[in-house]
Amino acid sequence: MYGKRLRALALTTFAALTLTLVLAFFWAPNDANQGFLQKIFYLHVPLAIVTLCGFVYGGVAAIMHLRTRDSRWDMRSYVAIHLSLVFGVGVLVTGSIWAKGSWGVWWDWSEPTLVSFLLIMLLYATYQPLRFAIEDPERQARYASVFAITAGAFVPINFVIVRLSTAYLHPRVLGDISANLPGRFQVVFYLSLISIALLWITLWRYEMTSKHASAQLRALRRLLAGDEDDALPRRSAVPTLSVSVEGGRAGGTPGVGASR
Amino acid sequence: MIALLEIPLHQAVPYVTAAYTAFFALILIYLAIMAGKLSRIERELGELTELAARRRASGEEPDAP
Numbered sequence: 001m002y003g004k005r006l007r008a009l010a011l012t013t014f015a016a017l018t019l020t021l022v023l024a025f026f027w028a029p030n031d032a033n034q035g036f037l038q039k040i041f042y043l044h045v046p047l048a049i050v051t052l053c054g055f056v057y058g059g060v061a062a063i064m065h066l067r068t069r070d071s072r073w074d075m076r077s078y079v080a081i082h083l084s085l086v087f088g089v090g091v092l093v094t095g096s097i098w099a100k101g102s103w104g105v106w107w108d109w110s111e112p113t114l115v116s117f118l119l120i121m122l123l124y125a126t127y128q129p130l131r132f133a134i135e136d137p138e139r140q141a142r143y144a145s146v147f148a149i150t151a152g153a154f155v156p157i158n159f160v161i162v163r164l165s166t167a168y169l170h171p172r173v174l175g176d177i178s179a180n181l182p183g184r185f186q187v188v189f190y191l192s193l194i195s196i197a198l199l200w201i202t203l204w205r206y207e208m209t210s211k212h213a214s215a216q217l218r219a220l221r222r223l224l225a226g227d228e229d230d231a232l233p234r235r236s237a238v239p240t241l242s243v244s245v246e247g248g249r250a251g252g253t254p255g256v257g258a259s260r
Numbered sequence: 261m262i263a264l265l266e267i268p269l270h271q272a273v274p275y276v277t278a279a280y281t282a283f284f285a286l287i288l289i290y291l292a293i294m295a296g297k298l299s300r301i302e303r304e305l306g307e308l309t310e311l312a313a314r315r316r317a318s319g320e321e322p323d324a325p
Contacts, residue, residue: 036272040279047283090286094279101267101275203290210297217304224311 006205013202016195020188028188037101042188044094046196048117051091052155054084054200055124059152062145074141074239077148079207081127083200088121112165116158123151131237141239215241 024042031038058080065073095114096106108114130147134140 030269035267036269037267037275039276043279043283086286086290090283093282093286097275097279097282101272199287203287206294210294210301213301214297217301217308221304221308224308224315 006202006209009198009202009205013195013198016191016198020192020195023188023191028184029182031185034102037098040094040098040101042192043196044091044098045189046193047087047094048091049193050196050200051084051087052120052159053197054080054087054204055120055155056152058084059149059155062148062152065141065145066149071141071240071242074145075208075211075241077145078131078239079204079211081124081148083204083207085121085124085127087196087200088117088124091117092121112162116162120151120155120158123154127151128237131239132235135235137240144239211238211241 020042024039028039028042030036058077061073061077061080064070065077095117099108099114100106127144127147131140131144134143
């Protein structure tokens with residue numbers, strides 16, 4: 001289901017990333033102020049944008065879950081948040097490396113962009129423990145969706161607040177891009193943004209495929225083993241995905257061949 | 261508030277290398293974890309195939325001449 005056209009997507013992502021790297025290092029000129037160090041921005045800024053969009057998508061999927069009660073939406077929200085957390089770690093690491101090179105410090109607590117991103121990361125770091133703390137799968141999915149919606153709404157609000165803040169020195173790449181960035185910088189930046197977004201989508205689909213296959217396998221085991229393997233599922237933070245093996249199609253009906 | 265430092269190319273290279281290496285290492289770790297999960301799925305699928313084969317064999321035995 002999610003694995004359909006995954007190979008083509010992965011190859012496109014690989015080609016886009018390779019092209020981005022080649023253009024960033026061999027075609028785009030060095031920045032007048034920051035020189036070669038500015039190359040980090042082709043990775044750091046798109047990563048941050050994709051991470052925040054991933055968190056917002058997690059919230060949108062959670063809204064769909066609450067509206068439809070379809071467990072697939074809960075899984076989509078979970079995987080989006082999980083993957084965005086991984087990308088978020090990349091943002092913090094690459095940002096710190098840039099800060100050390102440019103500012104001479106690994107971290108600056110007076111910089112609102114840095115601190116606000118850290119706050120978002122810490123907020124989402126509580127998502128998995130929250131899920132794990134709730135044993136009942138139905139309640140877990142519902143509470144996690146409410147969390148994902150609230151936190152997802154916080155992301156754009158936080159972004160606007162930081163933009164309105166005046167006491168910053170963090171470079172405003174996206175805001176200044178049309179006004180100040182020369183053509184080559186813009187081309188590479190947007191290509192990089194597309195590449196990182198493609199990478200996120202590929203990994204999201206990859207993980208969804210894995211989770212779906214796992215759920216199908218478990219449903220198949222229950223079907224084959226019958227009562228022998230009818231033990232209660234292990235407590236987990238991973239959503240319960242409803243899968244029907246009889247029809248050979250993933251379904252969203254709760255309680256039918258429920259599996260993690 | 262801190263000012264931007266202007267650093268020459270030879271000093272910037274290690275930072276840029278470190279940033280890109282860290283990102284690709286992170287993605288590789290993620291893929292390695294996913295590969296582990298894929299191996300588990302493959303193992304479980306093998307177990308189920310064996311179970312299905314055993315069932316089929318035991319189901320066919322009474323009908324065998």
